[in-house]
Amino acid sequence: MKPEVQLKLQAYLDGELSSGEAKAVADLIARDAEARALLAELTHTCSALAGFEAESKLPESGEFYWSKIARDIQRQERRSPERSPASIFALLRRFAVPTSVLVALLLGLLVVKQQLGFDHRFAVLETDTAQVDAGTFTYRDFASGTTLVWLSYPAENEFAETDPAGTINWE
C-alpha cells in the first residue's frame, strides 16, 4: 500500500478528511482487505490509548512544590516590581530602538559613501558646513546633484529664515 494511502486511512480514522475524500477512502476499505486490516490496527491502538493515560502523581509533597513556585514568583516580582514602568520601557524599546538603528545605519551609509566616492574638495566644504552649525547635517549626492540638509531644530530658526527652502547654496 502506498504511503499516501496509509496516511489517508489514518486521516479517515481521525475525521480529518473532507466528505469527498472520506467517501473515496470508505470505498477503498470496502474493497481492500489490507486497508481494512490496517484500519483495524490503528483503531485498536487509538481505543487502547483513549482514557488510559497513566496517572502520574507528583513525586514530592504539595507544600514543598508550592513553596518553590511561590518563591519563584516572589523573586521574579522583586526583579520587576512595577508593571507600568516596564510597559513604558517596553514601548520605548519597541519604537526607539528600531528608529535609532535605522538612523545609525543611514549615517553609516553616508560615511561609507563619502569615504569611498567623493572628491576631497567637497568633503572639505561639508566639514565647513558642520562647523557653521553643529545642529545641521548635510548630505550631498554629487552623482545626482542632490543636496539634503537635516535640521535638528524647528524651521523658524535663523538659518531657515535666511534660506526658506532649508538648503545650502554651495556654489
Added chain:
Amino acid sequence: MADKDHSATDDAVLVRAAQQGDMRAFEELVARHRDKIYARAYSMMRNEEEAVDLSQEAWVKGWQRLAQFQGDSSFTTWMTRITINLCLDQLRRKKRHRTESIEEMDEESGGVERQMPIVMVNPTERLERAELRVRIDLALSQLSESHRTVLVLHEFEQMDYKTIAKTMRCSMGTVMSRLFYARRKMAALLRDLQKSG
C-alpha cells in the same frame, strides 16, 4: 484574604481572585491541578525531575500571564497548553545538543513503519484497566520524543492535525507521518508486551 478558605470555591472564581493578585487563590488552583499538570509534563519528558521543574515553571508563567486568561477554555486546558509549550521548548533545546536518532532519520526518509506487519488481533483485549495502563505507559516510554509528543497531543489532548502542527512548529505532513509511525509502533510494542506478559 490570607485566611480565606478557598477549598469550596469554583475554579473560575479562584482565577478571578488570582487575577486580582490573591496568591492564596492561586495556591488553591495549584493544589487542585498540580498532578494533572505534572502528569502532562511527565508524559512528554519521561523524567521526574524535569517534569517537576517544568511544571513549576508553567505555574510561575501561569501566574505572570493570568491577565491574558480570558476564560475561552478551562483554566486547566490553558495551563496544560503553557506546560506543553515549555516541554516542547525543552525538547528542542535538548535535540539541538544531540544528533538525530536512527529511528527519526528512518521516519524522515520513508520509515520502517511502512514495512511493519499489521497486528491482526487487538493486543489490549481482555486486559485489566490497571494492567493496560501499565503496558501503555511502558510502550509510550519506548517511543522517540517526537513520536510520543505527537501521540500525547493527539490522543490525550485531543488536538487536531493543524493544532499539533502549529504547536510543534512542523508541517501537517510531518504530524501525519509521525502519528502514523507512533501508532504502528505502539501496536507492535503492545503486541510484544502481550507475548512477553
